[in-house]
Amino acid sequence: MSGKTLYDKLWDAHLVRQDEGGMALIYIDRHLIHEVTSPQAFEGLRLAGRKPWRTDSILAVPDHNVPTTDRSLGISDPVSRLQVETLDQNCAELGITEFLMNDPRQGIVHVIGPEQGATLPGMTVVCGDSHTSTHGAFGALAFGIGTSDVEHVLATQCLILKKSGNLEIRVDGQLAPGVSAKDVVLAIIGKIGTAGGTGFAIEFSGSTLRSLSMEGRMTVCNMAIEAGARSGMVAVDDTTINYLAGRPYAPKGELWDLAIKSWKALHSDPDASFDRSVSLDASTIPPQVTWGTSPEMVVSIDQVVPDPDNETDSVKREGMRKALAYMDLKPGTPITDIRPDHVFIGSCTNARIEDLRAAAAAIRGRKIARGIKQALVVPGSGLVKRQAEAEGLDKIFTDAGFEWREPGCSMCLAMNADRLAPGDRCASTSNRNFEGRQGQGGRTHLVSPAMAAAAAVTGHFTDTRREQA
Amino acid sequence: MIKIDKHHGIVMPLDRHNVDTDAIIPKQFLKSIKRSGFGHNLFDEWRYHDHGEPGMDPASRKKNPDFVLNQPRYEGASILLGRHNFGCGSSREHAVWALIDHGFRVVIAPSFADIFYNNARKNGLLCIVLDEDLVDLLFREVTQNPGYRILVDLPTQQIVLPNRHTIAFDIDPFHKECHIRGLDDIGLTLEHATEIRAFEEKRRQTAPWLFNN
Numbered sequence: 291m292s293g294k295t296l297y298d299k300l301w302d303a304h305l306v307r308q309d310e311g312g313m314a315l316i317y318i319d320r321h322l323i324h325e326v327t328s329p330q331a332f333e334g335l336r337l338a339g340r341k342p343w344r345t346d347s348i349l350a351v352p353d354h355n356v357p358t359t360d361r362s363l364g365i366s367d368p369v370s371r372l373q374v375e376t377l378d379q380n381c382a383e384l385g386i387t388e389f390l391m392n393d394p395r396q397g398i399v400h401v402i403g404p405e406q407g408a409t410l411p412g413m414t415v416v417c418g419d420s421h422t423s424t425h426g427a428f429g430a431l432a433f434g435i436g437t438s439d440v441e442h443v444l445a446t447q448c449l450i451l452k453k454s455g456n457l458e459i460r461v462d463g464q465l466a467p468g469v470s471a472k473d474v475v476l477a478i479i480g481k482i483g484t485a486g487g488t489g490f491a492i493e494f495s496g497s498t499l500r501s502l503s504m505e506g507r508m509t510v511c512n513m514a515i516e517a518g519a520r521s522g523m524v525a526v527d528d529t530t531i532n533y534l535a536g537r538p539y540a541p542k543g544e545l546w547d548l549a550i551k552s553w554k555a556l557h558s559d560p561d562a563s564f565d566r567s568v569s570l571d572a573s574t575i576p577p578q579v580t581w582g583t584s585p586e587m588v589v590s591i592d593q594v595v596p597d598p599d600n601e602t603d604s605v606k607r608e609g610m611r612k613a614l615a616y617m618d619l620k621p622g623t624p625i626t627d628i629r630p631d632h633v634f635i636g637s638c639t640n641a642r643i644e645d646l647r648a649a650a651a652a653i654r655g656r657k658i659a660r661g662i663k664q665a666l667v668v669p670g671s672g673l674v675k676r677q678a679e680a681e682g683l684d685k686i687f688t689d690a691g692f693e694w695r696e697p698g699c700s701m702c703l704a705m706n707a708d709r710l711a712p713g714d715r716c717a718s719t720s721n722r723n724f725e726g727r728q729g730q731g732g733r734t735h736l737v738s739p740a741m742a743a744a745a746a747v748t749g750h751f752t753d754t755r756r757e758q759a
Numbered sequence: 760m761i762k763i764d765k766h767h768g769i770v771m772p773l774d775r776h777n778v779d780t781d782a783i784i785p786k787q788f789l790k791s792i793k794r795s796g797f798g799h800n801l802f803d804e805w806r807y808h809d810h811g812e813p814g815m816d817p818a819s820r821k822k823n824p825d826f827v828l829n830q831p832r833y834e835g836a837s838i839l840l841g842r843h844n845f846g847c848g849s850s851r852e853h854a855v856w857a858l859i860d861h862g863f864r865v866v867i868a869p870s871f872a873d874i875f876y877n878n879a880r881k882n883g884l885l886c887i888v889l890d891e892d893l894v895d896l897l898f899r900e901v902t903q904n905p906g907y908r909i910l911v912d913l914p915t916q917q918i919v920l921p922n923r924h925t926i927a928f929d930i931d932p933f934h935k936e937c938h939i940r941g942l943d944d945i946g947l948t949l950e951h952a953t954e955i956r957a958f959e960e961k962r963r964q965t966a967p968w969l970f971n972n
């Protein structure tokens with residue numbers, strides 16, 4: 291019999307029961323909650339006269355809808371305020387731990403879970419948010435769910451699931467200086483497409499992944515969903531364990547030792563077989579820039595905007611034309627000629643301390659270019675913000691002309707006041723370049739933090755490999 | 760959830776790959792704490808020329824006459840015909856609520872994003888996966904024949920075309936039963952509460968650090 295993949299192991303360890311048709315009940319260890327996808331779930335629970343199964347598995351935080359400017363006066367938009375207050379009320383009523391908006395630990399749900407040690411190896415982690423895949427970086431089975439499933443987990447501590455296939459994405463080799471985890475994952479999506487991982491759980495493996503920090507691994511797993519997979523994961527190693535040691539919610543003392551012993555088995559067996567495998571050579575990956583309105587519409591910094599006429603599939607060709615019209619780009623334009631007028635450094639993909647360091651390094655002592663109307667840095671959490679300030683990064687950003695904001699989702703989805711106006715063009719470290727994602731009519735180019743920062747100071751997309759040299 | 764077994768309705772084609780949930784219901788409408796009332800803002804940015812905000816009167820909005828949803832021939836459509844990776848992106852269930860609120864009961868596409876598919880099932884919106892060439896055929900038929908209607912027969916897993924031709928489709932037996940009987944997942948799962956408790960107890964023994972706060 292062949293060995294098990296990491297996903298197989300995580301699945302088996304949480305399997306409560308399975309019926310003949312393959313539908314399984316999977317036990318959930320950690321449930322993260324935010325204000326946008328939970329109100330209807332709590333309401334459903336109340337209407338049915340049900341109580342949460344296990345409140346100590348839940349950690350809640352408002353992030354999507356909170357202002358990133360001065361919060362001392364609360365939220366001015368009454369609709370947003372009601373949503374955040376509803377979360378506060380639900381948590382207070384049911385005894386659920388919540389980091390309130392003005393708590394220094396508040397931040398984007400996918401940043402604070404790991405930061406607090408509330409995400410641990412071997413867990414199942416769910417949240418009413420598709421980027422829950424982020425937590426898979428810890429050797430956890432983590433995926434996004436809709437509101438009905440939020441209610442289902444609240445009521446039963448389980449989910450009804452069917453097992454996914456096993457997809458291995460192996461990345462080996464050394465990244466060029468100036469190339470980061472974000473470029474790796476964009477290159478992966480460029481290769482397999484936004485539906486390439488549909489129906490699969492992805493395990494990211496290979497020497498490149500092993501050499502990435504936890505921040506980098508989180509960036510890669512974060513965008514598993516952009517490759518179509520509900521979950522992405524990386525095996526546990528010393529990097530994982532060292533990151534977690536001493537975090538507030540991580541086990542301590544004897545329990546820590548016990549936990550480590552069990553975590554060390556969280557990797558695919560050498561003889562495990564995958565349903566599909568894809569491999570990439572990291573040393574050949576240049577910095578990536580998206581040109582269209584889907585994350586798979588991505589090219590390297592040294593390439594040009596592609597020509598729909600070269601596409602043979604007619605629906606795809608039409609899609610490319612629509613994307614180019616929306617993005618106001620012409621085929622054949624060198625990527626380095628594209629001039630963003632906004633820069634956004636933030637989101638659950640790239641708002642951790644390492645991301646801010648990389649961006650700061652690219653702008654130190656420089657000023658944002660003349661054509662840049664607004665450049666925002668939105669740290670992923672209050673603690674990331676504090677750390678960055680302790681390192682003097684805020685100063686580097688503000689000296690260059692960036693705005694230094696309070697933590698939250700911000701211009702990643704533009705639910706709060708941070709948004710693009712029609713026609714604005716943004717170099718963004720977030721994860722989705724869909725039409726209107728950052729504001730109606732706004733044009734998004736997804737890039738790494740270093741690439742966004744370099745674009746801010748040069749006024750156009752710039753090869754960060756050269757900047758480094 | 761809404762029950763569905765046989766459904767006869769007008770088909771509306773949406774000829775794009777990767778229709779994402781941001782396009783189905785833009786974020787400004789996610790501030791609502793209710794499950795209903797999203798229908799007027801379904802495909803808001805494609806459907807209207809002006810910028811939509813919650814609470815606006817739809818009658819006062821500037822409609823985009825080119826968008827399928829505004830074309831008289833598709834008025835009253837309850838079956839949406841889409842392309843690959845339908846419903847990708849954000850996990851927002853509001854996308855499903857908006858489709859249902861507008862009157863859609865069935866979506867047919869060559870592939871769906873996983874979370875969308877699951878959200879749809881939980882609310883009784885039937886998603887049918889068909890081979891690409893069959894989807895192509897339906898696109899051709901629907902664009903050539905105004906008022907094009909089909910019958911979706913879930914119990915026999917068939918789509919019946921106006922010319923009496925039938926197309927068979929696959930669906931997970933559990934999903935099928937949920938749709939036909941309108942089953943509530945939570946109720947079903949709680950029938951296994953004892954098993955869940957036993958599992959939890961075992962887990963508490965083997966991984967005590969997970970029960971530590």
Ligand code: SF4
Pocket residue numbers: 353354398399400419421637638639698699702703720721
């Ligand atoms: S930062 Fe963006 S992608 Fe991440 S949770 Fe917030 S809205 Fe979603």
